[in-house]
Amino acid sequence: MPPQTDIAETVGERTYRRIRSDIIFGRLAPGQRLRLERLSTQYDTSIATLRELLNRLLVEGLIVAEGQRGFEVTPVSAERWHEIAQMRELLECHALRQSFEHGDVEWEGRVVAAHHKLASLEKKLLAGERSETETWKRYDWEFHHALISCCGSRALLDAHAAIFDKYLRYQIIAVVFRGEAAAREHRELLDAALRRDWQSASAIMVRHIRDCVQHTLNSGALAS
């Protein structure tokens, strides 16, 4: 029996995820030039393969290309940060309502499970334990994704996933941890979900997002 590793894990795919993650988690800084040859040695891939995945990131908006002068990590700005946060509000609140209306018990189970994982990690973080940021953020995503997972629209879920990752990049750049407030809001979202109260959930979500934006702006990481 072949080892149960991921099926069809090509070099391009692996490198794509690696670079994508490096951008989102700030290991490749905003505005940084991405020289092909340098990346080629750094990620141990050929130029052609690199260009393939760079073109993907280009469409995703995580990098920008200026004519034929190469690529660079998309710069950040306070203005853009607001736009992305508003996009997330729009998509997630809409999906929230659809999902609350269509969700079944199976869905409730996913939501409860995702919240449990996230809450226990947040508890550790509050206790001062410095955990893996990537794990924490993955759990955060899994919870928010679970909430909207029954919205019934693949197109909506895809659009949300795309904007969520950009949102995440800004969060990471500002090294944000809102601690108790965020954890409490997650708890409130869970409660609203089980009550199928999308109006309350939307209100909480808007607060959740806007406070996060304000928090990061106050941190001064985005001098605009």
Added chain:
Amino acid sequence: MPPQTDIAETVGERTYRRIRSDIIFGRLAPGQRLRLERLSTQYDTSIATLRELLNRLLVEGLIVAEGQRGFEVTPVSAERWHEIAQMRELLECHALRQSFEHGDVEWEGRVVAAHHKLASLEKKLLAGERSETETWKRYDWEFHHALISCCGSRALLDAHAAIFDKYLRYQIIAVVFRGEAAAREHRELLDAALRRDWQSASAIMVRHIRDCVQHTLNSGALAS
């Protein structure tokens, strides 16, 4: 003086737009396999360059890749059609409101101009003149884009442009021309815009989109 051709028109860029257009306008049919070598001769480009732009279309959702078994034009379905139409509703109605609230006289000018071009083309179409579909659709896009152009969010405009093109593909597949009804709705949208009446405009937009979906479904082009 150098000819005023587009700056930096690389082979990849040109081929990208060509294939993209071929997909949206149905010259490459849904579900069609995209063999590299065949495309290579057909579009007179190397495999490597092709793969770059294929990866772009992949992220845009216009083509799909199944493991390492190559690419194919994204299939269509009635379900997906509804999702895309709803996405357009969500994004465009939201942008409409923002734009109506922020638009200045400059904006009004753009809207009036775009409507004028579209209306005169629709007049020709109604008179039986078979014009270029691509020109017609471009004018349609320009009008709808003008309406939301002052929404103040680049992120929103980008998301709208992406979903609009997918919407367009479905329209083309069903060879749809709703004639008078669509033209009248465009006129109503223009009037609402100048009144800054986003509530009416949203209602018209929803009708505009839903009728279009119904119309194409009735045509039977999407057997689901």
Added chain:
DNA sequence: TCAATCGTTAAAATCGAAAATATCAGACAA
């Protein structure tokens, strides 16, 4: 001193071929 031109160098865009992988037909056993 400044502007424009030209040559040099660095980088990106493109290509053709090699390596890896999937598809398919036919043989063989149950």
Added chain:
DNA sequence: TTGTCTGATATTTTCGATTTTAACGATTGA
């Protein structure tokens, strides 16, 4: 007949090298 294995073929994935384009500095003329 059905299902599984195996080898041949087709296709994709990856690479190294070539061609084209942009960036930079020096040189020249005003």
